[in-house]
Amino acid sequence: MLTIENIEVVYDTYVLVLKGLSLQVKSGAVTALLGANGAGKSTTLKAVSGLLASEEGEVTRGRITFDGVDITHMSPDRRVASGLVQVMEGRRIFQDLTVEENIRIGAFLEKDSRKIASRRELVYEYFPKLKERHTQVAGYLSGGEQQMLAIGRALMAGPRIMMLDEPSMGLSPLLVQEVCGIVRRLNREEGLTILLVEQNASFALAVADQGYVMEDGKVVLEGSGAELRGNQDVQEFYLGAGASERGRFSSVKWYRRKKRWV
Amino acid sequence: MSLDALISLCVSGIVVGSVYAMTAIGFVVIYKTTRVINFAQGELMMVGAYICLFLTVDYKLPFWAAFLMTGIVCALLGYVIERVVLRRVIGDPIVSVIMITLGLGIVLKAIVGAIFGVDVRVLPTPIPDGAVSIGGTPVSYHYLFSMAFSVLAMCAFAAFFRWSRLGLAMRATSSDQQAAMAMGVNVGQIFALSWAIACVVSAVGGMLIATINGVNLGVSAFGLKVFPVVILGGLDSIVGAAVGGVLIGVLENVADGVFKSVFDLDGFRDVAAFVVLVLVLMIRPYGLFGQHDIERI
Ligand SMILES: Nc1ncnc2c1ncn2[C@@H]1O[C@H](COP(=O)(O)OP(=O)(O)OP(=O)(O)O)[C@@H](O)[C@H]1O
Ligand SMILES: [Mg+2]
Numbered sequence: 001m002l003t004i005e006n007i008e009v010v011y012d013t014y015v016l017v018l019k020g021l022s023l024q025v026k027s028g029a030v031t032a033l034l035g036a037n038g039a040g041k042s043t044t045l046k047a048v049s050g051l052l053a054s055e056e057g058e059v060t061r062g063r064i065t066f067d068g069v070d071i072t073h074m075s076p077d078r079r080v081a082s083g084l085v086q087v088m089e090g091r092r093i094f095q096d097l098t099v100e101e102n103i104r105i106g107a108f109l110e111k112d113s114r115k116i117a118s119r120r121e122l123v124y125e126y127f128p129k130l131k132e133r134h135t136q137v138a139g140y141l142s143g144g145e146q147q148m149l150a151i152g153r154a155l156m157a158g159p160r161i162m163m164l165d166e167p168s169m170g171l172s173p174l175l176v177q178e179v180c181g182i183v184r185r186l187n188r189e190e191g192l193t194i195l196l197v198e199q200n201a202s203f204a205l206a207v208a209d210q211g212y213v214m215e216d217g218k219v220v221l222e223g224s225g226a227e228l229r230g231n232q233d234v235q236e237f238y239l240g241a242g243a244s245e246r247g248r249f250s251s252v253k254w255y256r257r258k259k260r261w262v
Numbered sequence: 263m264s265l266d267a268l269i270s271l272c273v274s275g276i277v278v279g280s281v282y283a284m285t286a287i288g289f290v291v292i293y294k295t296t297r298v299i300n301f302a303q304g305e306l307m308m309v310g311a312y313i314c315l316f317l318t319v320d321y322k323l324p325f326w327a328a329f330l331m332t333g334i335v336c337a338l339l340g341y342v343i344e345r346v347v348l349r350r351v352i353g354d355p356i357v358s359v360i361m362i363t364l365g366l367g368i369v370l371k372a373i374v375g376a377i378f379g380v381d382v383r384v385l386p387t388p389i390p391d392g393a394v395s396i397g398g399t400p401v402s403y404h405y406l407f408s409m410a411f412s413v414l415a416m417c418a419f420a421a422f423f424r425w426s427r428l429g430l431a432m433r434a435t436s437s438d439q440q441a442a443m444a445m446g447v448n449v450g451q452i453f454a455l456s457w458a459i460a461c462v463v464s465a466v467g468g469m470l471i472a473t474i475n476g477v478n479l480g481v482s483a484f485g486l487k488v489f490p491v492v493i494l495g496g497l498d499s500i501v502g503a504a505v506g507g508v509l510i511g512v513l514e515n516v517a518d519g520v521f522k523s524v525f526d527l528d529g530f531r532d533v534a535a536f537v538v539l540v541l542v543l544m545i546r547p548y549g550l551f552g553q554h555d556i557e558r559i
Contacts, residue, residue, distance in 0.1 A: 054440050054449075080446030092441040094434050105434045108427065109446040157446060 001027040007062035019217040032208035049086035050076035083160030095139030106156025123152040279511020280412035285467035286503035288460035302367035304485015310465025311472035340461025490535040496552020
């Protein structure tokens, strides 16, 4: 459905951040993209949503296709209109607008008022807390509620692929569970295709059908969710297993693994 | 000084203040969405007044048709100014953007001066001469019309920003540009729209001033009053612009009257507004309604 082929992304005309990254998002699936800080996960999402241009970033090589259409250089609003919607890192809700207004702006490109009404109903059904607080200024919501609002706002755009950038960031374990459940429900019940970027690998791999691990601007590992969960490197680096074995040999192993990945 | 005189100063202050308020809204709209400080606001007022004059006197259009046409022409002008001039300097240092708006003002003034000359000309209007008495104070129909129109325009804007789809998109853009973009808002179009709105508002302000004072290049001096108004109200607050406009209008009128009658000093009107500006900057730099974290210019 969404294919990224060998893209290179450059910021400020000379900072090379993505170095030939390829991945595929299959229709109806949850695809996870994992990686350490600064690996280029957010950059990848911005390349797909077209927000790169607003940060002096540019795709200099390779291409991105959505349903066979080349979108590499399409304007961001046309990508949203075609069903590619990104929930940005750090929630980025409109702080000084009310909850209801945040929801309304999500459907900015939708002209059909019946569709807007039914989407709003869906959003409030998923997030009853938002309905309770719909007249409140969004900046006063708790972190968890803000994340729900960010997801709800994106749902209003009627996405075919929703790209979530670290939705678990700064949330308590219980709330991470809740977000996890919501992602799963959106995928199963609404048939929404999801591309999920995460640092929290145990959450991401718990819901993912397919996963990619990236490092330094490239994909270094890919496989089904189950494969990645079982992979020793992933377990060690991202799921926190094997920490006790890390005695004397750890530095040696680290070095070897890192080399293999880079 | 008698109470009657004071009341009358307040009334005329409110009238002029409501025009300031409306013009200041144009300034705030541009600042909120694009973070550009527009020093050409007064010249845009002047352009509006001259276009209206040209359409009524030279083209013999009825006043109301000319009024409407001026609005449309100025909307286009604002759109073009944004597209051609300001779009190129997005993200440039604030000082160079300020220089560009200053330059724009000078260019507009020169063009208008070259075409129309510098004499004061009367803008013919269908508004009758004469006055009504409000609480014992006579208020001329011209004043009444200006105030009514400004208040109406401000209500229309309030409704636009609160309920319309584009008004909401403008507020979203001013709150978080990139997030608005992620929701499919074409931010470039929103920028152009803010300039179009600001130009219309300024033009209307210019025309209203012209119905009272006549038309000459001096109309642009009213644009300077935008600064005390928005500094008082808060650079990023539309409500602040409205309240600040009326406050400054009343204050400068009363101060002027008081200085004239008590100290026999003339011309305190313009000084008063800027004394307020300096005081506000010292005491409450983000204005009465502005957000605290706003950067200073
Ligand atoms: N606007 C920008 N201009 C220049 N460099 C940037 C810009 N945005 C990101 N980078 C650089 O690109 C690299 C990848 O950043 P990116 O935000 O994509 O990482 P990430 O994988 O999302 O990290 P995190 O998990 O911390 O969010 C980093 O080294 C960062 O410094
Ligand atoms: Mg990131």
